Amino acid sequence: MSTTEKAMEAFVHETGSWVAAQLESCTRCGMCAEACHFYQATGNPEYAPVWKMELLRRAYEQRFTLVGGIKLSLGLDKPITDEEIAHWGELNYEACTVCNKCSMVCPMGIDIGSLLHGMRAGLAAAGAIPADLAAAVTKQVDEGSPLGMTDKVWDQRLEWVADEWEVEIPRDVKGATTLVVFSSIEVMKFPANVAAIAKVLNKAGEKWTVSSKAREIVNFGFYEGSEEHTKLFLNRVLDGAKDLGVKRIVVTECGHAYDALRWHAANWIPEASNFEVIHITGVLGELIGSGRIKIKPGFFNDGGKITFHDACKIQRKGGHIQEPRDILKVLAPDAFIEMTPNREESVCCGGGGGVIAVKAADPVRYASFELKIDQVNTVSAKTVAMTCSNCRLQFTDGVDHFKLDWKVAGLSQMVADALEE
Ligand code: SF4
Ligand code: SF4
Known part of the structure; x- marks a missing residue:
């Protein structure tokens, strides 16, 4: 099968009645363009969300509609080519974080993010994915992690974190209530976050592992x-949860992982619905709200202004909008300040959706990050707090690249630092 045939097969597989109705509803008004941070940052018309999903629309039209057949026979449209597949691979993997802000402005209520995920299904089937992203997938298949966190490395890192921060990290405890699954970004790059979450859960007396x-x-x-790889990685998590007999799975500071496990897993793997899936932001809100842990009021009042970056999958999609604000208003009542736009209207960091793993995306990723720089500098914040380690990686890299004088902080770490003894 040629590249195009593979993509077309996958597009057709993706195109049920729901997708067809969504594609038919688009009036090509273009209002989604300005909502996209990559379009805003560059003005490149190919970065308009409606254009990024154009190949899916053409595949649908050509395969399923009379109009598409007539257009092809009259030469008003041409069959999709391998070159077009490769080009849309670049547009979708380098200049889309699947943040879904575009859906919020669409007057037709089209779930553009889901259609763009469908685009990726076709592009992945055709092998039109960037080499560095493909290598990360292969690493996760072979070694269990895209960042080289093999069994041995995981074991050593956790032992080191436990020693370094003098915190107990319960492992493989059968009968625990809660399974906490960290991201390799935290374990490998932000290990203090692992220690922080352990400290908080231990303090709360949670039966976790x-x-x-x-x-x-x-x-x-x-x-x-x-879909094949997504299910493979989801099953690894769910099998671990099943073996230990836990009731709930806590996703730590990773937005895309939360999206996959919280909203997609049960559609593919029925056993996924046996577990409550919750993000650590929700857990922090619960523990503080119920008084199971106490944090020191005003602990972060004196280090300059603190603002909060809303992550697309955790705040916009996940709804964990209020908890971070409630926490920051206790920790830094005089220093906390909102940047604009915020909450569900927040602008993506620019590094999500795998974009940060794609070297060729660096120029557009940095261009997009300049939008965040403006927002943070407008409120003169010196610390930007967040609840996603992928955003944190993008912010840390952006701070380094643009030589900014801000601190980038994970909310779990702030809570752990401010715990009342
Ligand atoms: S805003 Fe909605 S209707 Fe308008 S072009 Fe974008 S997807 Fe189509
Ligand atoms: S999902 Fe986000 S990054 Fe992708 S096209 Fe829409 S606004 Fe742009």
């Missing part, structure tokens, strides 16, 4: 758009 089987929450199959 990590699992050596379910040790990676990141899902590069989901970034890629491959």
